[in-house]
Amino acid sequence: MIEEFHRIKRLPPYVFAEVNRLKANARAAGADIVDLGMGNPDLPTPQHIVDKLVETVSKPRTNRYSASKGIPGLRRAQAAYYARRFGVKLDPETEIVATLGSKEGFANMAQAITAPGDVILVPNPTYPIHEFGFIISGAAIRHVPAGTGEDFLRAVERACKHSVPRPLALVLCFPSNPTAMVADLDFYKEAVALARKLDLIILSDLAYSEVYFDDNPPPSVLQVPGAKDIAVEFTSLSKTYNMPGWRMGFAVGNERLIGALARVKSYLDYGAFTPIQVAAAAALNGPQECVSEIRETYKRRRDCLVESFARAGWDVPPPPATMFCWAPIPEPFQQLSSVDFSKLLIEKADVAVSPGLGFGEYGEGYVRIALVENEHRIRQAARSLKKFFAQAQETMHNVIPIPQKATR
Structure with a gap:
């Protein structure tokens, strides 16, 4: 059984795996990562839905x-x-x-x-x-x-x-x-x-x-x-x-x-x-007010992220829908791949996002930012990004060494 299975061979390496590994390692080392990567809602399920589950599960x-x-x-x-x-x-x-x-x-x-x-x-x-x-x-x-x-x-x-x-x-x-x-x-x-x-x-x-x-x-x-x-x-x-x-x-x-x-x-x-x-x-x-409340929560988070990230030096286009922002990699870092930029944010800013390449080759040059943290945490991420961007020249010099001039 040396050869890989046919269907497994058709699946490329998971683009998010390396970013997720770095995130896990950083947390294990005590870092407080603001995780804006996976689109995993953090809000509670409305109570009337939970109550119906509890009521039903106890029935024979x-x-x-x-x-x-x-x-x-x-x-x-x-x-x-x-x-x-x-x-x-x-x-x-x-x-x-x-x-x-x-x-x-x-x-x-x-x-x-x-x-x-x-x-x-x-x-x-x-x-x-x-x-x-x-x-x-x-x-x-x-x-x-x-x-x-x-x-x-x-x-x-x-x-x-x-x-x-x-x-x-x-x-x-x-x-x-x-x-x-x-x-x-x-x-x-x-x-x-x-x-x-x-x-x-x-x-x-x-x-x-x-x-x-x-x-x-x-x-x-x-x-x-x-x-x-x-x-x-x-x-x-x-x-x-x-x-x-x-x-x-x-x-x-x-x-x-x-x-x-x-x-x-x-x-x-x-x-x-x-x-x-x-x-x-x-x-x-049942009552649908909860849907409007959830929508308003994401809108507040979107507005908070767009505003605070802009102050930090990253212009993020406000999305008209979904719980995601689709953001171009900031200009000083555009020579990096979306995977490398995402890794850099974890290492240097304690912020996790999803590399655009994970959604297809035309996603390169972008990252996806999920609105799955509250406004306090989003502003915390923005402060970390501002410090990181202030050191961008030194950071990029270390990440991509500047070629030395040829000597005679």
């Missing part, structure tokens, strides 16, 4: 195997959410599957629809599962520079023209992780029209549908007439209700695609623990 029989596609009440709750939020009618029996988070849904959809050698169009940069779920399934990936305009759509068209075999599916992710780009309904209308013309499946990731900071809630691709003929959308309760560890998400849309996903899942799992599903239904059906 709820410890038994659950339903792989989700209990009926949960699927009805998701259908009701889509109806009131997007005006989209979904059949809970045939057009909705509950997933173990949107990540699992994406990965198992890839297993369900992909044959070895199929071509999938994936924006770059993007969330890693959008690419690697299909790579694990044996597909070939063709990257399209991420965007929400005409250039993106024309790039999709060129990719279909010049790919053999013709691509099977197009991945969309808006609001975007990591770039925080947002798309409007007009974009989705053009994307759906193009996908129908090119015979493409659309797989839309809408995990950040409720984390937005202006008066325009992000739309769903399924709002476009006819989109259900070709599209499936993935959502998650992780960010909306501060439920990341509960692993609760959904795939909704085209009946044939949802049926394929449900069939694959029936062989792989029995669904989430029933009390979690009951509590998730309570989240969707």
